[in-house]
Amino acid sequence: MVFLKQLCISSGSVLRRYIQTSSRRQVELTSIRYPGVKRGNYGVVVDNDIATFERLIPGRVLTDSLEGYNTDWLKTCRGASQVVLRPKSTEEVSAILKYCNEKKLAVVPQGGNTGLVGGSVAVFDEIVISTQLMNNIISLDEISGTLVCQAGCVLASIEDYLSEYKLTIPVDLGAKGSCHIGGNVATNAGGVRLLRYGSLHGSVLGLEAVLASGEVVDCLSTLRKDNTGYDLKQLFIGSEGTLGLITAVSLNCPQKPQAVSVAFLGCESFQRVLDIFKESRHKLGEVMSAFEFMDSHSMVVAKENLKLKSPIGDFPFYVLIETSGSNGSHDEEKLSQFLEHVTSSEIVQDGTVATEPTKIQYIWSIRERLAEGLLHDGYCYKYDVSLPLSSFYGLVEAMRERMGNMVTRVIGYGHVGDGNLHLNLTSPEYSSEVMKKIEPFIYDWVADQKGSISAEHGLGFKKKDFIYHSKSKSAVRLMKDIKRTFDPNMILNPYKVLPDL
Numbered sequence: 001m002v003f004l005k006q007l008c009i010s011s012g013s014v015l016r017r018y019i020q021t022s023s024r025r026q027v028e029l030t031s032i033r034y035p036g037v038k039r040g041n042y043g044v045v046v047d048n049d050i051a052t053f054e055r056l057i058p059g060r061v062l063t064d065s066l067e068g069y070n071t072d073w074l075k076t077c078r079g080a081s082q083v084v085l086r087p088k089s090t091e092e093v094s095a096i097l098k099y100c101n102e103k104k105l106a107v108v109p110q111g112g113n114t115g116l117v118g119g120s121v122a123v124f125d126e127i128v129i130s131t132q133l134m135n136n137i138i139s140l141d142e143i144s145g146t147l148v149c150q151a152g153c154v155l156a157s158i159e160d161y162l163s164e165y166k167l168t169i170p171v172d173l174g175a176k177g178s179c180h181i182g183g184n185v186a187t188n189a190g191g192v193r194l195l196r197y198g199s200l201h202g203s204v205l206g207l208e209a210v211l212a213s214g215e216v217v218d219c220l221s222t223l224r225k226d227n228t229g230y231d232l233k234q235l236f237i238g239s240e241g242t243l244g245l246i247t248a249v250s251l252n253c254p255q256k257p258q259a260v261s262v263a264f265l266g267c268e269s270f271q272r273v274l275d276i277f278k279e280s281r282h283k284l285g286e287v288m289s290a291f292e293f294m295d296s297h298s299m300v301v302a303k304e305n306l307k308l309k310s311p312i313g314d315f316p317f318y319v320l321i322e323t324s325g326s327n328g329s330h331d332e333e334k335l336s337q338f339l340e341h342v343t344s345s346e347i348v349q350d351g352t353v354a355t356e357p358t359k360i361q362y363i364w365s366i367r368e369r370l371a372e373g374l375l376h377d378g379y380c381y382k383y384d385v386s387l388p389l390s391s392f393y394g395l396v397e398a399m400r401e402r403m404g405n406m407v408t409r410v411i412g413y414g415h416v417g418d419g420n421l422h423l424n425l426t427s428p429e430y431s432s433e434v435m436k437k438i439e440p441f442i443y444d445w446v447a448d449q450k451g452s453i454s455a456e457h458g459l460g461f462k463k464k465d466f467i468y469h470s471k472s473k474s475a476v477r478l479m480k481d482i483k484r485t486f487d488p489n490m491i492l493n494p495y496k497v498l499p500d501l
């Protein structure tokens with residue numbers, strides 16, 4: 001067992017640098033852009049509250065230069081928080097929440113602030129409780145691969161830490177240099193490894209959370225099997241800070257793959273993307289660890305906005321397949337047989353394979369940095385939906401036709417292997433006219449196909465009013481009952497996830 005190791009934030013991250021340089025642009029206040037949302041009947045922070053917070057967490061109460069905590073990563077939402085609290089322990093979180101609940105002060109839990117649905121920042125003046133300083137590894141059982149850590153550990157730092165023990169983390173996403181494991185669990189983040197390791201509902205073995213009342217709910221089990229009573233941890237996974245503040249998590253960490261290869265392929269139509277997926281499931285089977293796609297409009301973003309070069313020629317669609325396993329020559333042989341089949345049957349037009357880490361990383365960056373590249377256009381209208389594969393790309397085509405030249409571009413990419421499409425539209429700046437043309441049309445379209453309006457990013461602030469497009473009335477009513485039980489004063493992340501509370 002390895003105990004209590006403090007993780008440092010991976011400072012070299014491209015993502016972090018990007019956040020810093022682009023944070024100078026002032027974003028319209030959420031309360032002005034969305035005039036329909038009204039401030040709840042919450043207390044207002046006064047000097048006496050600040051003095052109490054100072055007593056609870058001396059030197060870790062911020063009241064100046066809060067721009068970075070008030071603005072979301074997409075630069076689409078801005079709150080007016082006057083105070084940011086940075087606890088280091090579960091006990092401190094408990095004391096803070098107990099006090100806020102008594103005074104009816106609303107709070108927003110914040111991890112790495114990389115969320116894409118406006119959930120991680122205040123809508124009005126909610127107090128930000130940041131997990132930035134809760135970044136200790138609590139224990140690692142090398143034999144079972146069970147890691148227990150505080151919620152504020154940065155995902156990439158955990159990955160670095162685990163690799164020393166030949167282990168890896170079962171969730172991976174483009175924001176890994178900044179996002180916190182607590183934020184990942186709170187959003188039930190999907191990412192590029194879901195195809196291989198499944199969702200966090202399976203990989204999280206236990207967690208600890210603090211309720212609005214300050215009560216600590218200890219479900220920090222490290223057991224693989226535990227059927228004693230209701231599995232309460234599942235309620236916190238994906239609850240986006242509305243049911244409790246997650247302070248620690250216990251994770252089942254797989255062995256680090258010894259051999260990784262990436263194939264980047266070009267093809268002529270989305271039907272071909274699906275053909276490649278079918279063949280790869282058949283021929284690569286257990287060694288396939290990711291299957292991603294991007295369209296030619298996405299490649300333009302990579303080239304023009306990010307100055308990245310395509311490793312192959314120009315095609316209407318691109319597929320990124322990753323294989324990872326324990327036997328390099330076995331995996332490479334499978335991959336080359338698969339590639340031979342898909343090229344000889346003309347499913348694939350061109351392709352390249354990388355086995356060297358820097359080349360693999362470069363190819364992944366073309367796909368993973370698209371979110372960043374889109375911000376160069378100005379404003380990004382971001383959608384993250386689940387759709388049956390038969391209608392998957394139809395939504396991108398429908399939106400392209402509908403929007404015409406109202407927007408700069410409409411692009412489609414995403415986790416085809418998980419049935420998760422990322423549809424993005426951009427314009428030089430936010431336009432309510434463009435927004436009205438997109439919504440609710442897009443959600444109606446998804447509902448008609450029996451898809452989900454949020455595959456992995458959550459509902460946060462921006463999508464909460466559309467929950468009925470994907471969930472029944474009775475399901476939402478039960479969710480509201482759960483919310484009232486966990487947080488009767490509704491202080492935890494108000495205006496998020498559930499409508500009309």
Ligand code: FAD
Nearest residue numbers: 111112113114115119174180182183184189190191241246
């Ligand atoms: P934050 O953004 O700080 O918070 C997100 C939500 O969780 C908020 O509602 C917040 O209140 C709540 N929260 C945060 N910490 C806690 C806590 N300790 N307890 C309770 N509630 C908490 N998402 C995916 O699913 N898949 C992807 O592939 C993916 N790729 C991304 C790539 C980029 C470049 C970016 C910028 C984002 C991406 N995201 C992706 C979205 C985002 O990174 C994830 O939602 C991530 O899990 C958020 O973690 P965070 O620590 O930044 O949380």
Ligand code: MLT
Nearest residue numbers: 174368370371384414422
């Ligand atoms: C991704 O898969 O790249 C992320 O979910 C971010 C995005 O949707 O742009």
Ligand code: ZN
Nearest residue numbers: 191415422456
């Ligand atoms: Zn994604």
